[in-house]
Every structure is written in structure tokens, then in C-alpha cells.
Amino acid sequence: MNESASWRTPLVILVAGCVILTLAMGVRHTGGLFLQPMTAGHGWSRETFSFAIALQNLIWGLGSPFAGALADRHGAGRTILGAAVLYVVGLVLMSQAASPLTFDLSAGVLIGLGLSGTTFAVIMGVIGRHTTPEKRSLALGIASAGGSFGQFAVLPVGQMLISTYGWESALILLGCGVGLIAPLAYAMADGHQPAAGAGQSVRQALREAGGERSFHYLFWGYFVCGFQTAFIMLHLPSFLVDAGFTANVGMTAVALIGLFNIFGSFFFGWGGGRYSKKNLLSLIYGLRAIAILIFLSVPLSTAVVWVFAAVMGLLWLGTVPLTNGLIAQIFGLRYMSMLTGVVFLGHQLGAFLGAWLGGRIFDETGSYLVAWLIAIGLSVVAALCSWPINEKPLVRAAGASA
Secondary structure, three states, X not given: OOOOOOOOOXXXXXXXXXXXXXXXXXXXXXXXXXHHHHHHHHOOOHHHHHHHHHHHHHHHHHHHHHHHHHHHHHOHHHHHHHHHHHHHHHHHHHXXXXXXXXXXXXXXXXXXXXXXXXXXXXXXXXXXXXXXXXXXXXXXXXXXXXXXXXXXXXHHHHHHHHHHHOHHHHHHHHHHHHOOHHHHHHHHOOOOOOOOOOOOOHHHHHHHHXXXXXHHHHHHHHHHHHHHHHHHHHHHHHHHHHOOOOHHHHHHHHHHHHHHHHHHHHHHHHHHOOXXXXXXXXXXXXXXXXXXXXXXXXXXXXXXXXXXXXXXXXXOOOHHHHHHHHHHHHHOOOOHHHHHHHHHHHHHHHHHHHHHHHHHHHHHHOOOHHHHHHHHHHHHHHHHHHOOOOOOOOOOOOOOOO
């Protein structure tokens, strides 16, 4: 893949990255729509389903640093293409899964690996390398909005496919959609290969990041973000059905999160280029805690659900351009995909816990209340942890540039 192709401009890369994130994240966000029909069809508990999705989040996180390192070393195109194939195979096998084990392997392992190479760690690294520092935060915000648009646009399609063709066929048809990522991988083939022996090695970059408190704050802040987004995305539709609403209300709520996330991602990406990124992160986590607390405190109605979804959407993935922008700002661009992947592992550890624990708490108590309260407490902790982040670029000795 020729990195010197004249047509592969920053705009082309940004558009291709947005479309890839739209497809990958959009299909991923349909998971909650399959919870009730699949558990009813197989006679599984919600914890069984939740564990597979939690495993997916964990594998996604564990695979992201390696996918990022592959993209940094060998170019993003091959990484995205291979991951897209795994994603499609996972969806097809998920439709045929007849036992919890095969469901874990397909929905959990294969789709998790597919997501690791088709989402933020790889895509944001390519976009970050091809934009100027002044425009980087905004570009990352636009890309994040692409993932949000997928959540808004693909969810109704997923619900329609389930209602029209059944959940088994719906998964196969969604797999066909993910297959469209393959040709787009060519546009992302930046061929980025650091010169051997020049500057930092991978091990040195990891050791340097691990020695910085700010990196740890970003990691654990992302952990909280993952817990909240995975719990809400997977369990909000069922929470609403249990409260007496129709399935369409839950689908609409999740779609509204995606719609307003488009604006939130763009706004926080724009704001990250003008204001303190760490302060904006604190603001996001603090407002999430307030929004959830109010949601639990007032009588539920369709209007309340949709207002909550809109507010959470504005705060949903605004953390992505801010966190990724801070990594580029502090540690440089050379190993941005890999370091983004490491921090994203924190996000996915939280997502594993949020997805699985939500189902476990419900099976044990018959209610999601404890899980909601945990989400509020974690939000407060993340808001406080974002304040001490040092936003200044690291100063390295000569010859160790990023």
C-alpha cells in the first residue's frame, strides 16, 4: 500500500475514518437490541448474555494496544482489513451460536478483536498523524462524531432487521454492512513505519508513559467512561422495558444518545483546541453524575427518558478527542496509536465490568439501582482524577523525539 498516493489527503483519511467508525461502532451499539430476543430464544439468563458482551469489551481493550502497535509499525490499512474480516466472521458465527461457549467465542472474542482494529486506537492514530496540532482536536472530535452517527443511524436499522427478519438473519445482514469496511481500509493505509533504531523504541515509549501520573489518570478516567457507556448502552433498553415502556422507547433512547453524541463529540473536539482538555474532561464526568442522579430521582416518563438520553449523548464520547488529544499533546505522535490503545484498555476494562456487573446485579437483586449508583460514584472519582493531569508536552533528551 503506497503511502505517497496523492489522493490520500488528510480530508480523504478523515472521511474514510469517519465511515469506518460509523459502521464499526454502529453495529457494535446494536448489542442491547439482541439481549431480550436472544436470551428468550435460547433460555439464557441476562448474565449469560452480559458476560459475552463484557468479554467483547475486554478483548477489544486487550487487543487495542497490539492493533495500535501493528498500525504504528506496519501501517493502518492491513490492520483495519484483518480486523474487519474477524468482525464479520464473529457476527455470522454469533447468529449460529447454540451454547454460551460458542456465543462467548463469537460475540466476545472474534467481534472484540475486530473492534480493536477498526475503532479508536487505530483510526484516531492515523487521523492524528495527518492533521496539524491546531486542527487535531477538532479532527478527532469529527471522527468521534462518526462513531456517534453510526449509533444513531444503525440502531433503527438493527431494530428493523430484527423485527422483519428475526435476530439470526439480522446479525448476518449487519455483518454484510461491516464488510464495507474492507475497501475503506485502503484509504487509511498511511504506511507509517518508524525508522528502526531512531528515537524511542516501543519499550521505551511504554516505560516513559507508565512513569507519568497523567497517563494513569487518563487510563482510570477512561475506565469510568467505559463502565458507564457499556452499562447504559447494554442495559438501558431492558431497564426501560422492565419499567413498562415499549422496546421502541429504549431503541429511540439509545439512538438519541448517538444523535446528540454527534454534537457533543464535535463540541468537545472543538473546545479541546481552545480550552484546557483536562478541565473539559472533569466537566464531562461531573455532569454525567448529575444527569444520572436526576434521572433516578424523578418519575419516569417518555419525555424524561428522551431528555436523559439527549443529555448523556452530549457527554457520551466527548472524552475521546480530549483523551486522545492529550496523549498526542503530552507524548507526541510517533506511538500515538499504541498509547491510545493502552489507555483504551482502561476504557474496556471498565466496559467489561459495566456490561457484566449490570446483568449480575439485576439477576441477584431484580433491579439495576445498585449499578446506577456505582456509575454515579465512579463519575465523581473520574472528575476529581482529571484535575491533576499535566497537559505540558514531555521534554526528552536529544535523539529521543517522538
